[in-house]
Amino acid sequence: MTARSGLLSLALSPGAGEGTGSGGRRSARAYLPDLLLAGGEVHAGAALTVEDGRVVAVGAPGPGAQSVRLPGMALLPGLVSAHGHAFQRAIRGRTQRRVAGGSTFWSWREEMYRAALRIGPDDLYAIARLAFLELARGGVTASGEFHYLHHDPEGRPYADPDELARRVLAAARDTGLRVALLRTSYARAGLGRPVEAAQRRFVEPSPDDAVLAVDRLAAAHRDDALVSFGLAPHSVRACPAEWVTVLAREAERRELPLHVHVAEQRREVEECLAEHGVTPVALLARSGALGPRTTAVHAIHVDEADVAALGGAGVIVCACPTTERDLGDGVVPADRLLGAGARLALGADAYVEAHLLAEARALEGHLRLAREERAVLSGEGGGEDDLARRLYAFASAGGMASLGVGGGTLAPGEPADFLTVALDDPSLAGASRDDLASHVVFSMARTAVRDVFVAGEPVVREGRWARGDEAAVVAAAKAALTRLARGA
Numbered sequence: 328m329t330a331r332s333g334l335l336s337l338a339l340s341p342g343a344g345e346g347t348g349s350g351g352r353r354s355a356r357a358y359l360p361d362l363l364l365a366g367g368e369v370h371a372g373a374a375l376t377v378e379d380g381r382v383v384a385v386g387a388p389g390p391g392a393q394s395v396r397l398p399g400m401a402l403l404p405g406l407v408s409a410h411g412h413a414f415q416r417a418i419r420g421r422t423q424r425r426v427a428g429g430s431t432f433w434s435w436r437e438e439m440y441r442a443a444l445r446i447g448p449d450d451l452y453a454i455a456r457l458a459f460l461e462l463a464r465g466g467v468t469a470s471g472e473f474h475y476l477h478h479d480p481e482g483r484p485y486a487d488p489d490e491l492a493r494r495v496l497a498a499a500r501d502t503g504l505r506v507a508l509l510r511t512s513y514a515r516a517g518l519g520r521p522v523e524a525a526q527r528r529f530v531e532p533s534p535d536d537a538v539l540a541v542d543r544l545a546a547a548h549r550d551d552a553l554v555s556f557g558l559a560p561h562s563v564r565a566c567p568a569e570w571v572t573v574l575a576r577e578a579e580r581r582e583l584p585l586h587v588h589v590a591e592q593r594r595e596v597e598e599c600l601a602e603h604g605v606t607p608v609a610l611l612a613r614s615g616a617l618g619p620r621t622t623a624v625h626a627i628h629v630d631e632a633d634v635a636a637l638g639g640a641g642v643i644v645c646a647c648p649t650t651e652r653d654l655g656d657g658v659v660p661a662d663r664l665l666g667a668g669a670r671l672a673l674g675a676d677a678y679v680e681a682h683l684l685a686e687a688r689a690l691e692g693h694l695r696l697a698r699e700e701r702a703v704l705s706g707e708g709g710g711e712d713d714l715a716r717r718l719y720a721f722a723s724a725g726g727m728a729s730l731g732v733g734g735g736t737l738a739p740g741e742p743a744d745f746l747t748v749a750l751d752d753p754s755l756a757g758a759s760r761d762d763l764a765s766h767v768v769f770s771m772a773r774t775a776v777r778d779v780f781v782a783g784e785p786v787v788r789e790g791r792w793a794r795g796d797e798a799a800v801v802a803a804a805k806a807a808l809t810r811l812a813r814g815a
């Protein structure tokens with residue numbers, strides 16, 4: 328038996344590691360990889376001790392902990408997709424052609440709307456499970472779902488008004504992920520424009536609908552510590568300023584994250600200037616919506632005053648570079664945002680890819696192309712790994728902060744959400760303590776991911792989903808995707 332399968336049999340067998348005299352709680356386990364990225368540093372020969380879903384020690388194994396040796400492996404903090412729309416997995420591979428009048432974000436949005444109109448609750452569950460499975464296989468442990476598909480295809484509330492939100496939450500939890508449902512409010516097509524027929528599944532009469540939905544859903548999931556919530560005005564295009572004010576106030580009162588799409592396309596900025604006389608960021612500031620619990624998604628077309636406002640308020644900017652590239656949105660000026668004091672997170676967004684390290688490398692890569700320079704997001708340090716450790720933190724701790732969970736560095740007290748990667752994978756061969764993060768962030772293939780743990784429990788083992796029949800999840804999603812593609 329290899330050490331690797333030894334880990335898995337220990338981690339998976341019922342009762343393995345049960346302590347005695349600890350009131351039925353699982354006893355501590357000390358994972359001993361060759362290399363461990365924890366607390367922002369790469370350690371060699373250090374143990375990560377985990378108990379009751381949390382990290383309890385880094386370094387020497389915790390007292391009484393059962394040792395689990397992981398030779399040839401590195402152990403890293405779990406990756407986080409802070410922004411995504413799982414249903415958009417339905418149009419992967421189906422929007423990559425030129426259309427009459429030119430292919431733009433707006434023409435893509437028409438195709439996305441058409442798909443959204445056809446998705447039923449069972450489809451949504453099947454497709455979201457596929458999306459979350461793919462995330463998990465790539466080392467993701469937590470996902471923020473920016474959820475705006477609320478009503479039935481005719482635009483009427485379901486008998487259970489939270490039907491689709493519950494399906495997405497079930498898909499994430501059945502997959503094994505930690506999930507934050509960012510319950511989104513959508514009021515209109517834009518200033519003075521009635522709701523388009525294709526938006527009828529998104530639109531609600533009042534911002535109170537989202538607040539009440541979060542209260543209902545939070546009550547229903549109060550026993551699941553891996554489910555959390557946030558409020559989310561879709562954008563200043565889709566929500567009038569009064570809605571933004573209400574949602575910001577309710578999020579503040581409940582200490583919930585507040586997420587909002589900001590300045591993804593130039594047209595949004597122009598429309599906001601025409602309606603309000605200020606940029607979207609300035610409007611959010613005026614509406615009381617910028618603060619340390621706010622995540623501004625995209626923040627691409629921002630001026631110097633916007634950057635200063637986002638940074639000064641300690642906002643988290645969630646960049647989604649593979650989607651932003653796919654849609655022709657532009658480049659998030661992460662260097663300027665970081666310089667102003669903003670924090671960063673990353674998201675799989677439209678699921679054109681479901682690979683958070685691809686997001687991290689694209690964030691830096693796009694800026695290299697734009698600035699004609701290398702190591703753009705590096706801090707002051709000149710070590711080989713400084714830049715990569717920073718990018719990794721955007722994809723882990725940055726996402727956990729954005730979702731209001733905290734953690735993501737594997738420091739003691741934080742959630743035991745982590746992955747292991749095989750150092751003998753061809754994409755990582757030769758990595759050492761001094762350059763592990765550079766290998767992982769810039770060059771690691773997904774084939775290197777071996778095991779993924781959420782709150783100390785296995786979700787992926789030996790590169791395969793550990794909680795059921797992966798083939799059945801894929802087959803169910805394929806049936807839904809095929810039917811939707813036929814327009815049925």
Ligand code: ZN
Nearest residue numbers: 412473588676
């Ligand atoms: Zn989005």
